[in-house]
Amino acid sequence: MRVLYPGSFDPLTLGHLDLIERANSLFGEVVVAVLKNPDKTPSFPLEQRISQITESTQHLTGIEIIEFEGLTVRCAAESRVDLILRGLRAMSDFEYELQIAHTNRSLAADFETIFLATQAHHSFLSSSVVKEVARYGGNISHMVPSVVAKDLIRLFNHE
Template sequence: MQRTALFPGSFDPFTKGHEDIVLRGLRLFDEVIIGIGRNTRKERYFPLELMTQLIEDAFRDQTGVRVISYDDLTAKVARNEGARFLLRGLRNTTDFEYENGISQVNRAVYEEVETVFLITSPHLAPISSSIIRDLHRYGQNVDEFLPYPLPSAY
């Protein structure tokens, strides 16, 4: 039986910390689906289509990784994709408090789903998408935080 995990997030942008969780997740799962969720309450900084392409390019040589986008409840997407696991990274206790509540709700929606938390690698813990967006917005080079080069138009 194939062990499939859905790694959900807005990934705006997808960082080296996210990449680390995917690569470590592949040691546990046969397939990791990177699910870019659309949040109607948030306006994206980087277009969804661009981020999808950049993530696909970053993992083009890696078997067992697939990228999707979705506009639905994460637990329903996991069920529809055949994923019995949700993969999440934790940088700190604040992340745990937030993710713990979400994991309980996901179990209420899809009883068979288990959330697996991986602790972020220490050297990547300070990286967050919001910090990277702020740096980029004010003209700072963010390449060292991303597993792909940003197009010059961004």
């Protein structure tokens, strides 16, 4: 079974990596789809985010990393996946994610969205929190893979 895990991953957190690893053990094949959003200016260019994910998942088999722009359901159809995966950190995520799942289902009834709750020790993590801590020189080693930590330290000139 193939599952699509879409996101901007700017940056990839240990919460994201946890979901990738767990989805990989549950479904066998995970397509990590990195969003290219022309309306946003990410901290890291698309190629660097893909590289970070590639390095962070090299211990896994059955991982495919792609870029996408536009509708998630189009990406799902092009990637020939069975399911769309979304992560939940807290109840506050659920309402938004449910709305997106219903929207996707209205656009393409073929695709079910499944939710995985992040492990409790990662539930505080978000890309924006990680960037904020990194910006002010805080310890992020327990928040992101080492390659991402190095890139964030470089980005905010804390070397």
